[in-house]
Structures are given as C-alpha cells and as structure tokens.
Amino acid sequence: MPSADPQALTFRTAVEADVPALVELVESAYRGDASRAGWTTEADFLDGQRTDEAGVAGIVAHPDGMLLVAERAGELISCCHLEHRGDHVYFGMFAVRPGLQGGGLGKEVMAEAERRAREQWEAKEMRMTVVNVREELIAYYVRRGYERTGEMSPFPYGDERFGVPLRDDLAFELLVKSL
Numbered sequence: 001m002p003s004a005d006p007q008a009l010t011f012r013t014a015v016e017a018d019v020p021a022l023v024e025l026v027e028s029a030y031r032g033d034a035s036r037a038g039w040t041t042e043a044d045f046l047d048g049q050r051t052d053e054a055g056v057a058g059i060v061a062h063p064d065g066m067l068l069v070a071e072r073a074g075e076l077i078s079c080c081h082l083e084h085r086g087d088h089v090y091f092g093m094f095a096v097r098p099g100l101q102g103g104g105l106g107k108e109v110m111a112e113a114e115r116r117a118r119e120q121w122e123a124k125e126m127r128m129t130v131v132n133v134r135e136e137l138i139a140y141y142v143r144r145g146y147e148r149t150g151e152m153s154p155f156p157y158g159d160e161r162f163g164v165p166l167r168d169d170l171a172f173e174l175l176v177k178s179l
Contacts, residue, residue: 007072007073008072009070009071009072009105009108009109010070010071010072011068011069011070011071011109011112012068012069012071013066013067013068013069014060014066014067014068014069014079015060016057016060016061018060018067018069018076019053019056019057019060020053021076022056022060022067022069022076022079023051023052023053023056025076025077025078025079025095025097026050026051026056026079026093026095027049027050027051028095028097028098029041029050029095029096029097029098029101030042030043030046030050030095031043031046031047031048031049031050031163036098041098042131042134042163044166045131045133045165045166045167045170046131046162046163046164046165046166046170047163047164047165047166048160048163048164049160049161049163050162050163051093051161052161055161056093059081059083059093062083064083064084064085065081065082065083065084065090066081066082066116067079067080067081067082067093068080068081068082068109068112068113068116070105070108070109070112077096077097077100077105078094078095078096078097078100078105078106078109079093079094079095079109080092080093080094080095080109080110080113081093081094082113082116082117084117084120084121084123085127087123087124087125088123088124088125088126088127088176089117089121089123089125089126089127090126090127090128091110091113091117091126091127091128092128092129094106094109094110094128096109106140107144110144113126114126114177114179117179118179123179124178124179125176125177125178125179126146126176126177126179127174127175127176127177128141128146128174128175129153129172129173129174129175130172130173130175131155131170131171131172131173132152132169132170132171132172132173133167133169133170138173138175141175142175144177145177146175146176146177147175147176147177148173148175149173149174149175149176150173151173151174152171152172152173152174153171153172153174154171154172155170155171155172157170
C-alpha cells in the first residue's frame with residue numbers, strides 16, 4: 001500500500017517498461033554535463049555511454065537479480081543493480097538523480113538494497129567494484145561500512161559499452177561489506 005506522504009520513498013523491482021527511464025537516470029548521474037550537477041560524475045575520465053537499453057533490459061530480465069528502483073511521488077529518482085552470486089550479492093549501477101545527490105537518498109537506497117540482499121537471498125556479503133580513481137566515491141562507500149580489498153580488475157579498454165576512457169590508468173577496485 002503506497003504511503004500517504006508524497007515525499008516518502010517507495011521501492012520496487014524494475015520492469016521492462018522502466019528501461020528507457022532507467023538508462024536516462026544512469027546516464028544523467030554518470031556521464032556528460034548533466035552529471036556535473038551531482039558529485040558522482042565520471043565525465044572527467046570517461047566519455048561515451050555508461051549503459052544502454054540492451055544492457056539495462058538484460059539486468060531487468062536476469063533471473064538471479066533485480067534492478068531496484070526508488071521513487072518519490074511516482075518519479076523514478078534512484079536505482080541499483082543487485083545480483084545474487086552464491087554467498088554474496090553484487091551491487092552495481094547505483095544512480096541517484098544528480099539534483100538530489102548529497103541529501104541522504106543514496107544512504108536510504110543502499111540500506112534497502114542490503115536489507116533485500118540479506119532477506120531475499122540470505123547473503124552474507126555485499127560486493128561492488130568502483131573505478132579506482134574515484135577516491136571520493138570510494139570514501140563514501142567506506143563510510144557506509146564497505147572495506148577496500150586492494151583487489152583490482154582491469155578496466156575494459158576498447159569496449160565502448162563501458163564508456164570511452166579519457167586516461168590510461170583506470171581499473172576497478174573490489175569493495176566488500178559483511179551483511
């Protein structure tokens with residue numbers, strides 16, 4: 001039952017009809033000039049796309065995961081990808097509408113994602129990868145209880161589905177949180 005408070009945050013699992021709005025949300029949070037309104041922009045070191053409709057549709061349809069959507073007053077304002085991988089859940093594609101960043105919304109969405117990982121899949125751990133040069137973002141996750149592992153994986157240079165790198169020192173660092 002929806003909350004009577006129009007400012008209340010509601011959560012649901014994304015459906016196929018959400019795909020275009022989700023692509024727009026993720027792109028606005030990470031790429032191009034629109035992303036500069038928030039603090040999660042990657043525009044200084046990655047150009048091109050962050051995702052596309054095929055990628056988001058694949059996540060929505062994946063049987064071992066979900067794209068969690070947060071809405072306020074019927075407006076899609078945040079999302080994150082959760083994928084059950086045995087003893088842990090992978091957390092990714094986290095986006096908050098740029099004009100709403102910095103007000104605690106991300107913390108609420110992460111708490112709901114972690115709750116679902118524990119309750120739905122009985123996961124013991126949440127894992128994510130973050131671009132290594134995103135020190136302010138890594139610090140945000142550390143404040144939320146995630147630990148830096150120092151484990152790096154290569155950035156997929158040459159695969160424009162992940163963007164067009166503007167520097168040659170990008171990698172992904174694994175962050176882990178016990179649930």
